[in-house]
Amino acid sequence: MERKLGFGIIGTGSIANFHANCIEKIDNANLLGVYSKSQARANQVAENFNCPVFWDMEKLLSNPNIDIICVCNESGLHSITIDKIAKSGKHVLCEKPLETSIEKIDKIAAIVKSSGIQLGCVFQNRENPEYKKLKSYISKGTLGKILMCQTSINWYRPPSYYQGSWRGTHSLDGGAALINQGIHTIDLMLDIMGDVNEISAFVDTLYHEIEGEDIAVATLKFKSGALGTLSGGTALFPGEPESISVYGTKGNIIFRGGKIVSSSVASIQQELSKLENQSGSGASDPMAITDQFHISVIMDMINAVIFDKTPFISIDQARKPVELINSIYKSKGNRIKIIKT
Incomplete structure (x- = not known):
């Protein structure tokens, strides 16, 4: 039994x-x-x-x-x-x-x-079958040598989301848009691209009345030598599905809203299913997830x-996205090298 x-x-x-x-x-x-x-x-x-x-x-x-x-x-x-x-x-x-x-x-x-x-x-x-497929394409070298990754979590939350809440506070949220909403996509990015060695970033609070950031941008240099960009926010009305776009010497692949939506690699494009799956994005609704x-x-x-x-x-796995996000918060436009301990 x-x-x-x-x-x-x-x-x-x-x-x-x-x-x-x-x-x-x-x-x-x-x-x-x-x-x-x-x-x-x-x-x-x-x-x-x-x-x-x-x-x-x-x-x-x-x-x-x-x-x-x-x-x-x-x-x-x-x-x-x-x-x-x-x-x-x-x-x-x-x-x-x-x-x-x-x-x-x-x-x-x-x-x-x-x-x-x-x-x-x-x-x-990480359990999303579409994400596992994305990771498999990259790890098998279907895109060739990976050159660049563009990651965005350009979401929206209304002011009411933060009002009377611990969300967006330094003491209980540790920040806002990146460490609360963006961290899932940042985790996927790190899982497929590997560790980041160096970053430069800006974060700001331009819309919500909160302590943490509601908008952030960063440039990344991965340990592999590939470069990357990252953007995120909760002030970006009406909110777009999160996305990871990976570019290699043999072509690219676009992962958006939990699905592979396109690729310039013919073999991948042929495999893309036309059927809708049940995965969801939290672009404008935090509970719009399967x-x-x-x-x-x-x-x-x-x-x-x-x-x-x-x-x-x-x-160890859960530490990596927090380490990157903490470094982004500390950057203030300066280059920061991330030393692995």
């Missing part, structure tokens, strides 16, 4: 509800409790998913039937939260970003190593716990 793992969720925002919905769809997963600071949201989760709500995190963590905790609270509280979870001996599946700075992520790494728990981070777009990729991430975490193996997105 397949082992059924117990889950708890910390946080009751929109992404926590998303996790709860995904857990409900997995046969060998069982949601056993939710911790919340918001009574209204907690009651809604309890009603929708028929599970107990805890106002005391320690009571949730003391439940012996819970194996994995999904961390879905404010980004800047992840390290404190993970420390408490690790001390309870439970495993962690953390929403992106793992934390808001590499210093905090390194502390998490030390906590996880000393406690012996498993920790996975949610970068669900749940199938989150389900894959949660199932990978279940297997990591059952078989005692490293989750697909490890701490």
